[in-house]
Amino acid sequence: MPNHRIALIPGDGIGTEVLPAARQVLDTVAARHGITFAYDEFDWSCERYLREGSMMPDDGLAQIKDHDAILLGAVGYPGVPDHVSLWGLLIPIRRSFRQYVNLRPVRVFEGVASPLRNAAPGEVDFVVVRENVEGEYSEIGGRMNRGFPDEMAVQEAVFTRAGINRVLDYAFGLAARRGGRLTSATKSNGIVHTLPFWDELVNERAQYHPKVVWDQEHIDALAAKFVLEPSRYDVVVGSNLFGDILSDLAAAVAGSIGIAPAANLNPEREFPSMFEPVHGSAPDIAGRGIANPLGAIWSASMMLDHLGHPAAAADITDAIAAVLAKTSARTPDLGGSAGTAEFTEKLLELL
Numbered sequence: 001m002p003n004h005r006i007a008l009i010p011g012d013g014i015g016t017e018v019l020p021a022a023r024q025v026l027d028t029v030a031a032r033h034g035i036t037f038a039y040d041e042f043d044w045s046c047e048r049y050l051r052e053g054s055m056m057p058d059d060g061l062a063q064i065k066d067h068d069a070i071l072l073g074a075v076g077y078p079g080v081p082d083h084v085s086l087w088g089l090l091i092p093i094r095r096s097f098r099q100y101v102n103l104r105p106v107r108v109f110e111g112v113a114s115p116l117r118n119a120a121p122g123e124v125d126f127v128v129v130r131e132n133v134e135g136e137y138s139e140i141g142g143r144m145n146r147g148f149p150d151e152m153a154v155q156e157a158v159f160t161r162a163g164i165n166r167v168l169d170y171a172f173g174l175a176a177r178r179g180g181r182l183t184s185a186t187k188s189n190g191i192v193h194t195l196p197f198w199d200e201l202v203n204e205r206a207q208y209h210p211k212v213v214w215d216q217e218h219i220d221a222l223a224a225k226f227v228l229e230p231s232r233y234d235v236v237v238g239s240n241l242f243g244d245i246l247s248d249l250a251a252a253v254a255g256s257i258g259i260a261p262a263a264n265l266n267p268e269r270e271f272p273s274m275f276e277p278v279h280g281s282a283p284d285i286a287g288r289g290i291a292n293p294l295g296a297i298w299s300a301s302m303m304l305d306h307l308g309h310p311a312a313a314a315d316i317t318d319a320i321a322a323v324l325a326k327t328s329a330r331t332p333d334l335g336g337s338a339g340t341a342e343f344t345e346k347l348l349e350l351l
């Protein structure tokens, strides 16, 4: 009997190119560690939407809720409005499965040129913890008077005590297991109503995590410091939108958005967690076989860790570090000329 049942959702664009690479790496590592996977692949995507009128079937969530984990490529493609593809697949999975922590590690690897002069390999190693189910990404709001002079758009941000506390506790706990430092991303200077509330709760939760040294920084200043001094950070916690923006910025600091992984976690394990690269479907390079597979491969490593196989997970991150440090194989986003398949082959040789 397989140890784990995995739902694979390649999705759109380069999602369908990087996910097979991740699966190849996963299978190689799994074989070595005596782990077996049973995969169920789902064609849920913009292509399905254009064919059948929905991103996934009506009972889609029920079809994957008993899997041990979900591995996703990316969703979204020109021709289907983003709000359709995202509200039709990605966001319902995150919300319905209470994946309220989005964990996004950042490392500058040896052999990768960060665009920043103060980002030396090995020195930048932090994690963005993004609140993943509420905040600025609420379903409350609307567009009115389209095309008329009184046109307007309204969006409510929903911040709840329970929702903030649980992600803060996760972030404080993670900081305690790592370098002992937590930075909270805020905008508490009286302009935005929700963030002074967030700050109060950070203060409150800090009492329960006395070993963690924490501070808060305004999101605008924090963005500048990610560029100027990225090695200062250990764990950075932020709301849904702040965490989204910070994680792409951090990925660029680390050399390419193509490397960055994400774990959408349901820490209580009531539902499957979902693992996916931070990047999207990249229509500008899709279909050319040149996407960087490392974000998806690193996400697969996070999945192994979550499923209780830390040694197998570490084999993958070690192989990522090795392929970058010891070979000149690189996809174009990292300044090389290798394709997805060739780069993945090189990594497999080092496993």
Ligand code: NAD
Pocket (backbone or CB within 6 Å): 014, 018, 073, 074, 075, 076, 077, 078, 082, 090, 257, 258, 259, 276, 277, 278, 279, 280, 281, 282, 283, 284, 285, 290, 291, 292, 293, 295, 331, 333
């Ligand atoms: P994107 O991440 O798809 O692309 C941004 C830029 O980064 C592009 O120039 C792209 O070529 C490059 N890039 C991204 N991943 C790469 C990789 N692995 N290797 C090399 N280069 C890479 O973001 P976008 O252009 O804002 O969005 C495109 C589509 O993807 C939209 O429909 C958007 O809604 C969707 N999207 C989905 C997810 C998701 O499924 N989680 C995440 C972000 C964006």
Ligand code: IPM
Pocket (backbone or CB within 6 Å): 086, 090, 244, 278, 280
């Ligand atoms: C991400 C993406 C999504 C987000 C979009 C596509 C809705 O940018 O996973 O970071 O903002 O959560």
Ligand code: MN
Pocket (backbone or CB within 6 Å): 244, 245, 248, 278
């Ligand atoms: Mn994003």
